Amino acid sequence: MTALPLLGAEEEFHVVDLESRRSAPEVDALLARLDGAEFAPELQRSLVETNSPVCATLDDLRHHLRRLRASLESAAEPLGLGVVAAGTVPLTHEGDAISAGARFERMQHEYQLLVSEQHICGAQVHVDVPDRDVAVQVVRRVAPYLPTLLAISASSPYWRGRDSGYASFRSMVWSRWPTAGPPGNVETAADYDAMVAELIASGTISDPGMVYFDIRPSSHLPTVELRVCDACPQVDDVVLIAGLFRALVGRARADLDAGLPLPASRHELLRAASWRAARSGLEGDLVDLVGPSLVSPPLVVGQLVDHLRPQLEELGDWEQVLELSQAALGRGSAAARQRRAYGRRGEFTDVVDALLAHTQGRTPAFEPPATVPRSPALLTAYHPTAFDEAVSEGGTVLPHYGFLFRALDRMGPRGMVAAESALRTEQRARGVTFRVADGEPDRLFPLDLVPRIVTAEEWSGLSAGLAQRVRALEAFVRDVYGERRIVADGVVPAAVVENAPGWSRLGKLCPADAVRIAVAGIDLVRDHADHWLVLEDNLRVPSGIGYSITSRRLIRSVMPDLEPPAGVVGLEPVPGRLRSALLSATEPDEPGADEVALLSQGPADSAYFEHRLLADQMGVPLVTPRELQVTEEGVYLVGTGARRRLSALYRRIDENALMAAPGADQRLIGRAIGNAVARGKVALLNALGNGVADDKLVYAYVPEMITYYLDEPVLLANVPTYPCVDADRRAEVLDRLDQLVLKPVDGYGGQGIVIGPHADRAELAEVAAAIRADPAGWVAQDLVALSTHPTFSEGKLEPRAVDLRAFVLQSRHGDGAQVEVLPAALSRVAPAGSMIVNSSRGGGAKDTWVLR
Incomplete structure (x- = not known):
């Protein structure tokens, strides 16, 4: 033209x-x-x-x-x-x-x-x-x-x-x-x-x-x-x-x-x-x-x-x-902005006033309601017994949840039941599933309709604490596979490291300048409004980012009217940021530096849906060990047509499963990949051996790591934890079994946990015997009354215990790492009457809104 x-x-x-x-x-x-x-x-x-x-x-x-x-x-x-x-x-x-x-x-x-x-x-x-x-x-x-x-x-x-x-x-x-x-x-x-x-x-x-x-x-x-x-x-x-x-x-x-x-x-x-x-x-x-x-x-x-x-x-x-x-x-959209205007007081005149202002390029001024009435239809029988994140002790909806409950009240129980049915239909259509155990059929991922809200101020404080924690954990993993200064200085006992279930000789194969923890999943709980605690660190193959992204899309597809006044931080950039973190581990000037792939066990993995989603969203191939071949030159993708060399693998396969997996040439491939990592021929993220830093015993020493490596005050506290390997702590634990939460050090997915106040005498006697037989295999924690959140079940809202899995990325940046906390947090929800949120124990999830 x-x-x-x-x-x-x-x-x-x-x-x-x-x-x-x-x-x-x-x-x-x-x-x-x-x-x-x-x-x-x-x-x-x-x-x-x-x-x-x-x-x-x-x-x-x-x-x-x-x-x-x-x-x-x-x-x-x-x-x-x-x-x-x-x-x-x-x-x-x-x-x-x-x-x-x-x-x-x-x-x-x-x-x-x-x-x-x-x-x-x-x-x-x-x-x-x-x-x-x-x-x-x-x-x-x-x-x-x-x-x-x-x-x-x-x-x-x-x-x-x-x-x-x-x-x-x-x-x-x-x-x-x-x-x-x-x-x-x-x-x-x-x-x-x-x-x-x-x-x-x-x-x-x-x-x-x-x-x-x-x-x-x-x-x-x-x-x-x-x-x-x-x-x-x-x-x-x-x-x-x-x-x-x-x-x-x-x-x-x-x-x-x-x-x-x-x-x-x-x-x-x-x-x-x-x-x-x-x-x-x-x-x-x-x-x-x-x-x-x-x-x-x-x-x-x-x-x-x-x-x-x-x-x-x-x-x-x-x-x-x-x-x-x-x-x-x-x-x-302007439609969402009109709904926000209506949500302030439930008055259409506010909508028209906002439209009149926007038509002439002016900013409308609104006075927020002084109090937010509770919803009579949905909260009549809502009686939380612990700190609830949305409803006060007096039954009043907290201000930052006001717009949400007005929208839910307009839907009413029938509307929410219809939305729940539509949600399940959407999940089936998109294949949003998980598997509890090997040999069991895939199930729909349990997803609740009511989003959880984290304010901008809360998120700012959490982000600082999460970034600090991951920096300290990265320093610890590098140290324990190297000089072991923290052990030599007596900050962490040698037995804690040497007996860690996740310690692996393969951890020594990682190059000294590599970022070992590319993706961390940190589990948090809160017991009152301003008190967040770290419950657990996941540094091997943490799952949940894909489910967080999908939860947002599903909830908005079935309830598009929900839109907070301040807006929600979008999740669309998350896959790109994850891909950038992986690419940072490669040498940008080398041929094929952008050839990265997501390494999965395949359909047998319980999180295979997430693996497919993230690979698709990042624009990288999804591969299994059977599609890889390792030579002196590097790791090659050979199972999908053209043979090409990979510069980095995003590891979403368990370390033991990788060690036992055959490659394209039918030979075991795990050790060969570890050797390729040591030679600098491929980057493997997360690194092998990361499990040394995320068991429940090592967890007890993370505050000391922060002080030792960073020389900073601890921003996010642990749940008070008692290592049973320590004789004095063990005696205290055995004396207070009915007051504590008992956890096997190598347990995952909520398996093996005994909640003392909810256990009978036989269970307590059994766990006491297990602790005496293997003290290093157990820790105990104070029972934290997890916060609850309104959850829609059987046509009504009821308080359910929740935790929060936040995801922290680390990218290689010069000789160090650049840390970023993703807004794609996943709120996990316990079944009725339980405090265990893991999906393998009947738990579900919520969309988590981080407000702008």
Whole structure:
């Protein structure tokens, strides 16, 4: 393209009464105060339309959109009216109020209630094309991308005084027109005109202007017209959509010039993708037509912007569109923002006030409620006996949970039961499963509907403590496989290291400058509001990141209305950060430095679902030992076609299983991989031998490690722990068995744990004998009353004990490591009446929201 294609926009607005905040059929009085052809009536007398001049740049378009909105407000305010840019307004006037004119009157007669209920507003964008044949081709080529633009614009959650459950209910109302939806299957202007003539002849429509496709050739201008979008409260969203649409038109014209075939997307799938975008906006997954599959909005939007980069750069729009797209994703859809406004007091007037402000580029000011009433429907029988993270002792919902419980209360028990059923259906469709033990069938991963909230202030404190702990543990692992200074200085007894179940000679094979703990999973509990404790360190093959990502997507897909006022830190960047941590272990200047893979035991592993998900999200192959061959030159992937050398392996296979696994040549591969690691031929993350630092006895000495290696005050305390290998501590433990929690040092998944206060005499006698027989094999801990969290079960909310698994990444950075705490934390939930949260013992999980 040589000439810069021009563009323009039409915006529709609701006219509202400033006192009642209802739509007002007063467009005639408003238009009487406005001059020129830039303003026009719409089908309903409570709607008004603006038409921007033709613009060459996005900055020009933004200027005119703001100018026209300001003119509308200036004319409306003296009349006691306001104007709202949104797909719908929650409060509408009663009765029919159709604008005057023969065309509108004919439409009301023909389409009846459909016209009477047309209280909806859209935004249309026009882009120049050379002729109508090109326009028809462009329409077909751009159509697959329109659901993404609809999701960006979604601003109509409320319909006639109730929550529709959609982000864009306007598109649902609009879809009732006989010619609405994806464009027709035509390829030339002649085909298009013939199709329109047939529709008119059928009596379905009366003129070409009633072809209401999501995108169409203009009936009177040499342009392509985008019609799928809701009216947008914020001008920048219109500008973003216009910039993307103009670039899409440019891309379509380039594909046409190159002779590329038309896209083969099914008409039915296009409709389905638009429905999905209307259902959840930017708060739930969107349909990727290639596959097809569900993909997170940040990924869909990000890929679209990257796909259009050549056209955007040619137009001079690249930096602006990139910035606008990131801002739109950061603040979420206008529908979610309206729900947040409603959630403050449960008043639709707050929604309208927010829309009035956003339409003119102002920030709405709201007073948060002084108290948050408890939900009578869901919390009537809710009686926590320990510290509860959402409900106070007096039964009042805590302020940062107020919006959530208002949303849940609107759903009610029946709505939540329906959402729970939809959740299980989604889990089955996506294969979100786990296995309790070998030989047992896969089960659905137990996931609760009610998200857990961690405030920004809490997360800041936790992150500092978690990063400190992992730095100390990394120093310990390096030390015990090297000089053992901490043992020589008497800080950790030699027997603690030498008898550690996870100590391995293979730990000595790791190069001195390697990061050994690339991914740590640290389990935390709390016993009151400001008191978090570390329960356990997992440094071998910690699982849960993938389940955390999936939990977020599943919950948002079945309950898109849940959206906190401050917003939630997104999880979309997490797989990329994990991949970057793995790549940091390689030599960037070496050939094939980016050839990394996730090493799994395969379908036999209980977390195989997560392995597949993370490999897919990171864009790396998922391999088993049978697909690997080790030579003097390195580790090669040979089981998937072309033979290629791998620079790093993300280890998600147990060390013992790896040692016993045959490779592609049928020889045991574990030791060979360890030797390749020692020679610097491959990086293995997490390193072999890490288990020396994460058993329950070594755990007791982590505070001392922090002081010894870092010379810092301990930020996150341990649960008070008593190593039974120490004679004095053992005597105390045996004297207090009925007060303590007894744990085998080499236990995992909650196996072997005895909770003294809940055990009978026979169990206590049995564990006492085991401690006397093998003191080094046991530790005891004070019983911590785990915090509880509302959990939906059998049609009601009940308090369940929870812990939190947080994930810490370490990347090689010069001679040291750079530490990052991921927001993808996994809250684990104990069964009713239990404090053991492990899935192997009947536990489940929750989506964890870290607030911005």
